[in-house]
Amino acid sequence: MLLLEKWRKMAYSETANKSDLQKLWKNYFRLEKDMYAKLLENPDEEVKGTVKELAEKFKIDLMAMTGFLDGINDSLVEPNPIEEMTEDTVVSLKFDKELLYKNMVAAEAEWLYELPQWEKIFDEEKRKQLYKEQKKSTTIVKEERIYPNDPCPCGSGKKYKKCCGKN
Secondary structure, three states, rough: OHHHHHHHHHHOOOOOOOOHHHHHHHHHHHHHHHHHHHHHHHHOOEEEEEEEHHHOOOOOOOHHHHHHHHHHHEEOOOOOHHHHHOOEEEEEEEOOOOHHHHHHHHHHOHHOOOOOOOHHOOHOOOOOHHHHHHHHHHHOOOOOOOOOHHHHHOOOOOEHHHHOOOO
């Protein structure tokens, strides 16, 4: 079984004990926070190796590393082949800093986008800007509806139904 498939079966199991799943996620989020803190210390350094080597380097188990790779993949400069990944697959953790920050905001992972390491990468103004950009990108803006008796938006002075709304 491929690593990602194994991770998802374990982490998103509908048959597993709820308490066991909560423990798994609580432990995973702690590991994830530590890993991001380490990566953000040297944000321009490319961390590369096999999945197994990276798990050993960060002192986490293979499944947690797989979950981490699944989570960070959308923020990488070049996505890893996570769907067909094995423990011997060479992966890179070279991330796009702005994209990673925005994806953390999108995931509502406050414990990640508020890590103190971000302060060395982006000043407060830039972090606020990225936060707003991300929030705005998911905001749906409804266009104002034009009713038949409203003035026509073309500026003719006629009612909409007698002008542009005829057809």
